[in-house]
Amino acid sequence: MNAVTGRTRVLKVDPANPDPDLIREAAVLLRRGGLVAFPTETVYGLGANLLDPQAVQELYQVKQRPFEKQATLHIADFKQVEAEQVEITPLAWDLMRRFWPGPMTLVLPRLDGSTIGFRMPGHPVALALLKEAAVPVVAPSANLTGQPPALTAEQVLKVFENQIDAVLDGGPAVSGISSTVVDLSAQPPRILREGALAGEIRTLLER
DSSP states (O other): OEEEETTEEEEEOOSSSOOHHHHHHHHHHHHTTOOEEEEOSSSEEEEEETTOHHHHHHHHHHHTOOTTSOOOEEOSSTHHHHTTOBOOOHHHHHHHHHHOSSSEEEEEEBTTSOEEEEEOOOOHHHHHHHHHHOSOEEOOBSSOTTSOOOOSHHHHHHHHTTTSSEEEEOSSOSSOOOOEEEESSSSSOEEEEOOTTHHHHHHHHTO
16 A cells, blocks of 8 residues: 655554565665665664765754764674674674664764664564665654654554655554664663663673
């Protein structure tokens, strides 16, 4: 199902088995610099092509997000982590293998001294979109900064209708609990946001 609400296309997909044609349509919009909201297993994310500075700027503007606040890179393959010139320690590999795809955001140090956060969402729609887009996608939660994240496509539209290009409507986000953010650029590693996996990850970090 494909509907248009002003500027924003609503692409309704089966959350377990999304229509490849609709995924492709959303992916093309992302590659061309559009803003596309999509479901994850936690909340809805709002994605932009990291390689398109204008798209990233628009993402920050519509979210009213401070430009100094870094956005997480959403990925569908471990190779995308290696491509970003980051230090991947044995602990990082252990966390990735255990908890991805899933509600964990991993902050890693770049070789140039900066940091970057990665997330591999455990949702068929998100993974299909990220794989089809074939560009690095930054995707903070789909909400105005400081407001609760959207858990449905309807909530996304309530805030961003006519400001974004599409929303992949895969039904309600499963948990509604944000991902756990783990910072491996710090020594010792620390949990920056509790989120869905905090207990399991803390146990691993404290070994």
